[in-house]
Amino acid sequence: MDDTDRRAQRHADIVAKLLGVLILLSLSFLPSASFAQDWVRTGSGLGVEKVRLAVPDFKPSNSDPQNTALLKTFNDTFWSDLDNSGVVELVSKSFYPLQVPGQPAEITFPAWNSPPPNAAMLAFGNLAVAGGKVTVQGWLYDVKNTASPQVLGKQYTDVPTIDAARVIAHKFADEIIFRLGGGIPGIAESTIYFVSDRTGHKEIWAMDYDGSNQRQLTHQGSISLSPRISPDGSRLAFSSLTKSGWDILMYSMDLNRPVSFPRLGGTNLSPAWSPDGSKLALSSSRAGHSEIYVCDASGGNLHRMTTGKGPDVSPTWNRKTGAQIAFVSGSTGLPQVYTMEADGTNQQRMTDQGYAVSPNWSPNGQFLTLAWIRKYGPGEPGSSDIYLMDIASKQWVQLTHDGGRNDFPSWSPDGRHIVFQSSRSGKEEIWEMLADGSKLHQLTFTGRNSQPNWSWK
Amino acid sequence: MRRQSLKVLATVAALAAIMMLGACHKKTAPAPPPPPPPAPSPTASISVSPDTIDKGQSATLTWQTSNATDVSIDGIGAVQPSGSQQVSPADSATYHLVAKGAGGTQEATARLTVTQPPAPAAATTSPTDEDLFGQTVKDIYFDYDKSDIRTDQQAAVQADAQFLTQHSNISFTIEGHCDERGSTEYNLALGDQRASSVKNALAAVGISASRIKTISYGKEKPFCMESNESCWQQNRRGHFVYQK
Numbered sequence: 001m002d003d004t005d006r007r008a009q010r011h012a013d014i015v016a017k018l019l020g021v022l023i024l025l026s027l028s029f030l031p032s033a034s035f036a037q038d039w040v041r042t043g044s045g046l047g048v049e050k051v052r053l054a055v056p057d058f059k060p061s062n063s064d065p066q067n068t069a070l071l072k073t074f075n076d077t078f079w080s081d082l083d084n085s086g087v088v089e090l091v092s093k094s095f096y097p098l099q100v101p102g103q104p105a106e107i108t109f110p111a112w113n114s115p116p117p118n119a120a121m122l123a124f125g126n127l128a129v130a131g132g133k134v135t136v137q138g139w140l141y142d143v144k145n146t147a148s149p150q151v152l153g154k155q156y157t158d159v160p161t162i163d164a165a166r167v168i169a170h171k172f173a174d175e176i177i178f179r180l181g182g183g184i185p186g187i188a189e190s191t192i193y194f195v196s197d198r199t200g201h202k203e204i205w206a207m208d209y210d211g212s213n214q215r216q217l218t219h220q221g222s223i224s225l226s227p228r229i230s231p232d233g234s235r236l237a238f239s240s241l242t243k244s245g246w247d248i249l250m251y252s253m254d255l256n257r258p259v260s261f262p263r264l265g266g267t268n269l270s271p272a273w274s275p276d277g278s279k280l281a282l283s284s285s286r287a288g289h290s291e292i293y294v295c296d297a298s299g300g301n302l303h304r305m306t307t308g309k310g311p312d313v314s315p316t317w318n319r320k321t322g323a324q325i326a327f328v329s330g331s332t333g334l335p336q337v338y339t340m341e342a343d344g345t346n347q348q349r350m351t352d353q354g355y356a357v358s359p360n361w362s363p364n365g366q367f368l369t370l371a372w373i374r375k376y377g378p379g380e381p382g383s384s385d386i387y388l389m390d391i392a393s394k395q396w397v398q399l400t401h402d403g404g405r406n407d408f409p410s411w412s413p414d415g416r417h418i419v420f421q422s423s424r425s426g427k428e429e430i431w432e433m434l435a436d437g438s439k440l441h442q443l444t445f446t447g448r449n450s451q452p453n454w455s456w457k
Numbered sequence: 458m459r460r461q462s463l464k465v466l467a468t469v470a471a472l473a474a475i476m477m478l479g480a481c482h483k484k485t486a487p488a489p490p491p492p493p494p495p496a497p498s499p500t501a502s503i504s505v506s507p508d509t510i511d512k513g514q515s516a517t518l519t520w521q522t523s524n525a526t527d528v529s530i531d532g533i534g535a536v537q538p539s540g541s542q543q544v545s546p547a548d549s550a551t552y553h554l555v556a557k558g559a560g561g562t563q564e565a566t567a568r569l570t571v572t573q574p575p576a577p578a579a580a581t582t583s584p585t586d587e588d589l590f591g592q593t594v595k596d597i598y599f600d601y602d603k604s605d606i607r608t609d610q611q612a613a614v615q616a617d618a619q620f621l622t623q624h625s626n627i628s629f630t631i632e633g634h635c636d637e638r639g640s641t642e643y644n645l646a647l648g649d650q651r652a653s654s655v656k657n658a659l660a661a662v663g664i665s666a667s668r669i670k671t672i673s674y675g676k677e678k679p680f681c682m683e684s685n686e687s688c689w690q691q692n693r694r695g696h697f698v699y700q701k
Contacts, residue, residue: 197561197562198561198562199562200555200557200562202677225641225642225645226642239645241677246672246673266649267645267646267649267672267673269642269645269646270642283642283646285646285649285653288653289650289653290646290649290650310650311604311643311647311650312646313642313643313645314640314642314643328642328643330602330643330646330647333602334602335602335640335643355639357640357643358640358642384640407640407641408640427498446496446561447561447562448561450641451641
């Protein structure tokens, strides 16, 4: 059997599994790019039409000189948020009529609801700076329903800065995504925490979900890794090399400084928050081998959950129930992903072969995403790719195919996106994609950046 | 003639206009908000020639960087962006070059092995414990993804144990290191396991555990930066550090 045949056979298998797994995901099918690839990109919602949304640029409603710069940021951010959401199909601007509305009175419905734009929905509005404030008015109109078209009307007022314009765009985009995306809140106001070495040391950084507003949080001056934000966003747990070794440290997002967390002894790695924020799971070698422990968010009441001899690391809680923990164990040789009840009972091996690490539990509780080198060993030039696994059936689907070493996937709060680290550009950077592998784009470009962790909301 | 060229000009202009109009119609969604324009990343390389010398000889260290504003080599300090220098270390040394620029930080490493003279028959000054420790105690190497001590490393463990038994006043740290393959968090746990393995092997032959500190570096501080097996093997080790 030559290579092509084997690939074809493999694709048939993958597609069969995909249909089983992905039908559960409320994802939209996005046709693949037409360049030659030796794999199949598919998804659920096959044949499901997405809402066609037209988004003409917002217009200035007075002649203040600051309007131009703020509108540019607002319009770019707003379009990008809606485009990245994966829940709407944006109508190309080349189909728009020459006269676009800045407010409801200016709409001519036939110019939008029939071809060429053939839009179902229209998001439009205006922006103006006046009296030291910027005001944005935005509407979402159902243009096929000319009798009662308004779905949403919003007004935002803030200081007239570029940052404020971006935040307003995120807020209004989230309102629209919430209404058109099945009532699941949008993610435009979410945050991604990550490790960056751009200062010369690996420190914890944060950025907006679209890669903008990158800012340094820690100044440890050693090596800081594995940032994990608490469900309410108030605290960030991470692992850092201190004078006494690898310790779990806690950073208060409210106070903008580190707060105390007990030294546990041994090498302490990979903290993970329970979904109610009351507990942490972590890896500690305080009793010899690296094992999974669970403690209170204060660090007290520490309990050991695993007893194998191999290194156990990288726990992640079932984000829906908080009743199970997935983790990585090297107890049988190469690291594999396991699940167990949160009290340590009923350990189940999830991955059947290769090198499987960095599990992250989906917000709906049904899936794990993980980094996996399925083909491993001499003569098996396997690459580390991001996979999605249905926990109940252990069926999996490969999400990345484009080379590089891909690791540390983390779900977005809406379960529609995955952020991960990849070396595909030549060095480790943070990338984001829809959870079916499409809409891939790079978020960081400066220094080496790794271990992204998406906020819970 | 002139009339004809005018005509040609007019046709070209009309064509250009049509093409531009066409281009306008093909206009697609604007890209997501552009990230800050990336400053060019620094590049850095460093080499040492020859890479093995006898003690007392010297070797030439050569380095090159670009797009870097701040270049330094551990043990030498700040240096020119590119250059070379004679070095003559007493022991094997790793030259770690850090090039910082607006576009980030790039690191490069060169390893110089210094062969010790077979028997320093008549040392003029008596060596310190630290010197002896550095000359005698050998690092322990591991197989990929393994933390148990290989049969071919048992002799090194025995030799280390013998020296450490004779010098019972010395305290030391064992660093667990891993190669660049594998995942950050798992490698830190594996490095911890490697350091513990070496500690346990020494404790088993009577070295007091209170003299031994362990630390894992995972793949955070490699000895060798190339992506090949000989380099990876260099990085999979339990490394002994004298504790002052």
